[in-house]
Amino acid sequence: MIITLDGPAGAGKSSAARALAARLGWCYMDTGAMYRAVALIALDRSVPLDDATRVAMLADSLAIAFRDGRVFVGDRDVSTEIRTARVTSATRPVADAPPVREVMKQMQRRIAAGIDVVTEGRDQGSEVFPDAEVKVFLTASPVERALRRHREETARGVPLSLDDVLDAQNRRDEGDRTRPVGAMHPAADAVLVETDGLTPEEVVDRLVRLIEARRRPRHA
Numbered sequence: 001m002i003i004t005l006d007g008p009a010g011a012g013k014s015s016a017a018r019a020l021a022a023r024l025g026w027c028y029m030d031t032g033a034m035y036r037a038v039a040l041i042a043l044d045r046s047v048p049l050d051d052a053t054r055v056a057m058l059a060d061s062l063a064i065a066f067r068d069g070r071v072f073v074g075d076r077d078v079s080t081e082i083r084t085a086r087v088t089s090a091t092r093p094v095a096d097a098p099p100v101r102e103v104m105k106q107m108q109r110r111i112a113a114g115i116d117v118v119t120e121g122r123d124q125g126s127e128v129f130p131d132a133e134v135k136v137f138l139t140a141s142p143v144e145r146a147l148r149r150h151r152e153e154t155a156r157g158v159p160l161s162l163d164d165v166l167d168a169q170n171r172r173d174e175g176d177r178t179r180p181v182g183a184m185h186p187a188a189d190a191v192l193v194e195t196d197g198l199t200p201e202e203v204v205d206r207l208v209r210l211i212e213a214r215r216r217p218r219h220a
């Protein structure tokens with residue numbers, strides 16, 4: 001069974017997807033981490049980020065895997081390196097390139113084949129798994145999302161104002177919504193879940209209820 005969790009950065013997707021997968025005992029596929037991993041290796045190997053064909057060929061050659069909550073490229077654990085600001089900005093042109101998205105779509109389908117997965121990203125319900133049993137689009141108001149990010153950055157010792165966080169978030173949202181291929185939008189049959197004012201546990205409870213409702217025979 002496949003559950004897709006899409007939505008903008010800061011809506012609480014990653015923590016919800018990870019916790020949901022743990023509660024169900026399923027795999028968690030963080031597709032943002034996959035795009036980040038491609039960007040990291042492209043930087044390492046000096047592949048020009050604006051050369052979509054070369055980056056797509058590189059992506060196709062990589063063995064990206066999730067093990068014990070960590071992200072690997074081959075045997076190399078890249079979980080920490082893919083979260084640096086340098087990789088975050090390099091990921092944008094990589095994720096915007098249609099040939100790269102096509103390669104990643106096929107890779108994500110291969111990873112999910114035959115297993116139970118909670119997959120998280122921007123296009124999972126709309127493009128990659130149109131037949132997923134449960135599709136969720138998580139949202140939160142821009143201010144709530146920026147407040148969460150600001151709290152995280154402050155806790156990590158990064159000195160950013162709330163306005164800076166909000167500006168960066170608006171730019172990211174615009175990029176995610178308007179990329180020609182794989183633009184972020186809820187699938188027509190996605191359930192919208194608004195996470196403002198909900199704790200991560202409450203979000204997961206709501207998702208579990210949704211899944212249980214889907215699994216229950218309709219005429220029972």
Ligand code: DC
Nearest residue numbers: 031032033035091092095121122123
């Ligand atoms: O969720 P994240 O911040 O780790 O995502 C990293 C980048 O990848 C971000 O620019 C959005 C993009 N992305 C995407 O285009 N499609 C996905 N399915 C997941 C992430």
